[in-house]
Amino acid sequence: MKKIEAIIKPFKLDEVKESLNDIGVQGMTVSEVKGFGRQKGHTELYRGAEYVVDFLPKIKLEIIVPDDLVAQVVEVVEKSARTGRIGDGKIFVTNVEEVVRIRTGERGHDAI
Amino acid sequence: MKKIEAIIKPFKLDEVKESLNDIGVQGMTVSEVKGFGRQKGHTELYRGAEYVVDFLPKIKLEIIVPDDLVAQVVEVVEKSARTGRIGDGKIFVTNVEEVVRIRTGERGHDAI
Amino acid sequence: MKKIEAIIKPFKLDEVKESLNDIGVQGMTVSEVKGFGRQKGHTELYRGAEYVVDFLPKIKLEIIVPDDLVAQVVEVVEKSARTGRIGDGKIFVTNVEEVVRIRTGERGHDAI
Amino acid sequence: DHGSGAIVRRATASLLGLAVGDALGATTEFMKPEDIRRQYGVHERIRGGGWLNLPPGRVTDDTEMSQCVARAILAKGGWDLAAVAEEFARWLRGNPVDVGSTCRRGIRDYILKRQLSTPPNEWDAGNGAAMRVAPVALFALGDEELLARLAVEQARLTHNHPLSDASCVTVARMVHRGILGTPMAGLRAAAEELAGRHPEFRFERYEGNATAYVADTLRTVFHDFFSTRTFEECLVRIVNRGGDADTAGAIAGAVAGAHYGLEAIPRRWLVALDPAVRKELTEAAKKLVRLSPLFRGA
Ligand SMILES: Nc1ncnc2c1ncn2[C@@H]1O[C@H](COP(=O)(O)OP(=O)(O)O)[C@@H](O)[C@H]1O
């Protein structure tokens, strides 16, 4: 099994969730993170002076999938998260050795 | 060494921490995440209209342990996090190639 | 490619970012987490009563790097995040099987 | 006019043209032509802004990396690839306003591995190496072989791809011939020789792709340079295409500057340029040319 982690632009979350839903992937864990990279942060006014806030809010998705779904899920996330402009984000694939569904104790593929 | 990642119901955090404490595991990193899965989100009232908020707040635990403790730690988390109702969560085990204790520079097992 | 995950003291973030900047590393994802370990939480006053808050706010950095740069990046994070006092944090290195730059579809080393 | 004075003026025009094209194009970088039309009508004024939110006259990595190449040559009084790499590293550490991902990777690998030549990579056909090659043409004046060698050497610090290599040599050649006062036909010959070897660069019919893929960038530059009659006309056309407008503008500015000369660069653009950049490039042009084989009588 693999973990697919995607850092995406926050406004893209719904579109990515729907596209994943369309291919039958529903389970995921989402967190709010800050991204640093080539995309410029925004300027904020504080006590009359302008500051560049150098990070950008991003959304991190974590989706555990069976190996044979990885390529498809990566592609779906890629397409639905893309705007073509700097800061679209990244997808990382890592190996998962064991998964457990806490409610039932199921392991492996039955757990996802 | 392995990383044990657990997505659990927030109110279960204290119980899981104590059960882990009981087997001598104290170090962990915790974050607030949103879960999407079979468990349905709740309805919220906003400007007079009802909205289904389709995610649920969850807590993510990250615990690095030596290989020989994995099975035991997974079992402890599983039991203490379980309610038997949908949405109890998941546990993922991934391999960790190197760990460093920043304070001392210790590496490997001495770092956990 | 590897993922370097570092749990550090929040006030160390800028110093770590600058040290990474000095070696040409800019891209990273950051999240706010809670740490439990040997470092004791602080006491808080709430409705007249004192509570021991047993966790401590930490910052988690995630940096994907090519294999041949891991040792150096780990060392830079280690040095810049260290205060020498309990709670400095930890660095974990895990293997990443695939990376995708969403904007361009670039994969592997060209994606980082 | 082929006197040494005229040569220095055209060399200066090349570097200033690069900076002007960069600053002008930075406003419309990543934009589509229709959006540029809607927002600016015809963009023909140095106004800053753009995705980098720049003050007017501010240049970007295209000019700054060119400045690095010039500084290295002048500091060493000659060619020293490690010195160029060192300048890139110093620049990167100073939080530049933008850095291309391929350039960043190459400079990072120099900092951490002392790498002076990046391995071949199918994804390295970006324009990041060609955008900074003009100073090489000034330093190698009179020796097209030296020019070709150094153009590729500096490219390989970050980019290693046949199309990037060929682009660097061709851009440097066109700047070189422009500075020497070669008629337009000589510059066109260089572009056609490249298109002959690599059909990706055919530029007669322009299909409107102004991306950072070096073939797209140079097709845009060649098409607009050869189909216009003045420096201003060339640059205005190119930056209104959007896409990688600052880099297309910078390369076109370097070539058109070399060909049309200093007087052809609209004064309003020169005075809008960051004064420190304008001063440094003017000085550098003079000194680079004096170090060249042509001026040393080599
Ligand atoms: N090396 C990295 N490791 C971890 N996260 C990264 C890395 N590089 C970029 N990111 C994440 O990806 C986001 C987008 O990166 P950025 O460089 O701004 O744009 P792009 O990917 O379009 O080139 C960043 O905000 C950050 O969250």
Ligand SMILES: Nc1ncnc2c1ncn2[C@@H]1O[C@H](COP(=O)(O)OP(=O)(O)O)[C@@H](O)[C@H]1O
């Ligand atoms: N494929 C998955 N990848 C990552 N996280 C998941 C996945 N499936 C479920 N989760 C996480 O586990 C939580 C519980 O899952 P859910 O399907 O609601 O109940 P159960 O695990 O009891 O069947 C979700 O809220 C989500 O945080």
Ligand SMILES: Nc1ncnc2c1ncn2[C@@H]1O[C@H](COP(=O)(O)OP(=O)(O)O)[C@@H](O)[C@H]1O
């Ligand atoms: N086994 C572990 N798994 C995951 N995170 C840990 C683990 N042990 C410690 N941490 C993280 O590292 C931080 C520092 O650990 P702590 O034990 O307080 O100090 P030190 O690392 O200096 O011995 C903790 O707050 C926690 O976030």
Ligand SMILES: [Mg+2]
């Ligand atoms: Mg630029």
Ligand SMILES: [Mg+2]
């Ligand atoms: Mg550009």
